[in-house]
Amino acid sequence: PAALKMEVNVLVVGADGVGKSALTVRFLTRRFIGEYGDLESIYSHNVTVDGKDVLFNIWDFPYSQDHSDENFTEEEKRIQWADGFVLVYSICDRASFSIIHQKVQVIKAAKEYLGLEKVPIVIVGNKRDLHHRRTVSSEEGRLLALSMDCEFYEVSAAEAYHGVLLVFHGLLDKIKESKLTT
Numbered sequence: 001p002a003a004l005k006m007e008v009n010v011l012v013v014g015a016d017g018v019g020k021s022a023l024t025v026r027f028l029t030r031r032f033i034g035e036y037g038d039l040e041s042i043y044s045h046n047v048t049v050d051g052k053d054v055l056f057n058i059w060d061f062p063y064s065q066d067h068s069d070e071n072f073t074e075e076e077k078r079i080q081w082a083d084g085f086v087l088v089y090s091i092c093d094r095a096s097f098s099i100i101h102q103k104v105q106v107i108k109a110a111k112e113y114l115g116l117e118k119v120p121i122v123i124v125g126n127k128r129d130l131h132h133r134r135t136v137s138s139e140e141g142r143l144l145a146l147s148m149d150c151e152f153y154e155v156s157a158a159e160a161y162h163g164v165l166l167v168f169h170g171l172l173d174k175i176k177e178s179k180l181t182t
């Protein structure tokens with residue numbers, strides 16, 4: 001019998017302008033377009049991973065500073081929807097890096113509340129091609145990820161497809177592991 005097709009929900013989180021749409025579109029279409037609308041969007045695409053079809057639903061969500069109860073509930077819903085998370089900052093934007101820690105905590109707290117122990121999260125430092133404008137070192141990114149038990153990658157959505165591929169494949173591995181243990 002044919003194996004059931006796997007479907008995964010991925011939430012892409014991060015400050016404005018760090019390249020959430022660029023990473024998503026790069027992964028799903030292999031292209032870098034350069035400009036993206038700032039509307040929230042869910043992309044659904046079949047991707048072949050290790051010879052198997054996987055349906056990726058990727059929700060690229062604009063960052064909100066809104067801390068109202070209503071917005072909090074919306075955020076909880078998105079977190080519950082997702083099987084895995086890509087937390088993105090830009091290596092030339094310290095402010096975008098400084099919110100990652102808190103975002104990971106919010107996601108973990110929400111998932112652990114439902115009994116999920118190992119939450120699949122990858123932290124991504126994007127815009128590696130802009131190294132002359134770097135304000136966050138690779139080491140800082142790596143240490144943050146290590147301390148929060150997340151995977152870590154530095155990539156450039158603009159210049160290289162391969163690194164972006166590794167991000168999503170790495171996340172898929174973590175999601176598969178988490179589904180086996182729960």
Ligand code: GDP
Binds near residue numbers: 019020
């Ligand atoms: P979002 O708001 O997080 O979804 O960010 P976007 O994907 O819309 O990207 C914001 C801007 O950064 C756009 O002008 C992109 O072309 C640019 N951008 C995204 N990724 C990279 C990258 O890896 N390198 C460079 N140089 N620019 C990037």
